[in-house]
Amino acid sequence: MGRWKPNAPGRLATAALELYSERGFEQTTVAEIAKRAGLTERTFFRHYADKREVLFAGAPAMRELFVQAVSDAPRSAAPVDLLVAGFDAVSEMFADRREAARQRQSVITANAHLQERELIKLAKLSAALAEALRRRGVAEPTATLTAEAGVVVFKVGFARWIAPGEEREMAQLLRETLGELKALWPRAASERM
Amino acid sequence: MGRWKPNAPGRLATAALELYSERGFEQTTVAEIAKRAGLTERTFFRHYADKREVLFAGAPAMRELFVQAVSDAPRSAAPVDLLVAGFDAVSEMFADRREAARQRQSVITANAHLQERELIKLAKLSAALAEALRRRGVAEPTATLTAEAGVVVFKVGFARWIAPGEEREMAQLLRETLGELKALWPRAASERM
Numbered sequence: 001m002g003r004w005k006p007n008a009p010g011r012l013a014t015a016a017l018e019l020y021s022e023r024g025f026e027q028t029t030v031a032e033i034a035k036r037a038g039l040t041e042r043t044f045f046r047h048y049a050d051k052r053e054v055l056f057a058g059a060p061a062m063r064e065l066f067v068q069a070v071s072d073a074p075r076s077a078a079p080v081d082l083l084v085a086g087f088d089a090v091s092e093m094f095a096d097r098r099e100a101a102r103q104r105q106s107v108i109t110a111n112a113h114l115q116e117r118e119l120i121k122l123a124k125l126s127a128a129l130a131e132a133l134r135r136r137g138v139a140e141p142t143a144t145l146t147a148e149a150g151v152v153v154f155k156v157g158f159a160r161w162i163a164p165g166e167e168r169e170m171a172q173l174l175r176e177t178l179g180e181l182k183a184l185w186p187r188a189a190s191e192r193m
Numbered sequence: 194m195g196r197w198k199p200n201a202p203g204r205l206a207t208a209a210l211e212l213y214s215e216r217g218f219e220q221t222t223v224a225e226i227a228k229r230a231g232l233t234e235r236t237f238f239r240h241y242a243d244k245r246e247v248l249f250a251g252a253p254a255m256r257e258l259f260v261q262a263v264s265d266a267p268r269s270a271a272p273v274d275l276l277v278a279g280f281d282a283v284s285e286m287f288a289d290r291r292e293a294a295r296q297r298q299s300v301i302t303a304n305a306h307l308q309e310r311e312l313i314k315l316a317k318l319s320a321a322l323a324e325a326l327r328r329r330g331v332a333e334p335t336a337t338l339t340a341e342a343g344v345v346v347f348k349v350g351f352a353r354w355i356a357p358g359e360e361r362e363m364a365q366l367l368r369e370t371l372g373e374l375k376a377l378w379p380r381a382a383s384e385r386m
Binding site: 184 | 273349
């Protein structure tokens, strides 16, 4: 029986990310993760179903935070502007985790199954956002299109945030990316002032 | 040795869709599909790796058609308008297949693994479109955002095309959906004429 160690899930996640980065995801065992974290395999399985789960354990909390911010945002002219509230909330959650996010992304990029799981995570986020928008009275197809646009911006903006050498804040990059999505439709000359 | 039967892949696909709809995807065997099509299991495996493959065999051709149309489209004011050429090409490919598409969608909606595979298909389409746009000289992040917007519109517009009772053409629904995505950003009063 070991002494009680605080923050077991966080320490296991840190150990797992280190090992996945050093040796590859496939080559790492739960026993090695537990050992690196100074914990037992039994403790690992108390917190995570398997070694893949370590990489996606934060997804439900992120989704809830995003959805809650969109649900609570003040009424605005366009539903798409509600997304900014969600972007800001998520950016705050990730503020101190840019290096961990870079490590995680490298692991996922190297493994097709993890990439699939990442796609499912984003599809769930989109469905939850669309549902939150409908609850606010946004009609279809606007609710689904706004949610899908939000996920596209999050995906592209997040990739920029973790790009090598990037130092700007995630909230800023997500707002810029949202502006760039809007700018795909240039104003016709007749529409300009 | 059976006589040679024309269009074996098409007949196997039709038989598979019927059986997946009647009995469920999980409950259907390759032997049953071959029998329903009047062919052998051996013939099945000459055309499809497994019973899942039947549902996704058309994806590479659809992707190539879409990408080719975008690559060949005349230069336009905005890269996002290039998507319409792709939408029109794909709509033509699907023209006679609305009922089959409805059947296929019901099968996929009922099975989480098939849904994942569908997400992968769409992610590949997005990556191929972004690459085609970059080859045309479209810079990042515009290329990726345009491709992602195209896939969102395709996904939402396709879902409308196969909705019960819908009779409008896919090309029309995709154009409308593209217009609705653009309309997420209403013009400010100061920007209107």
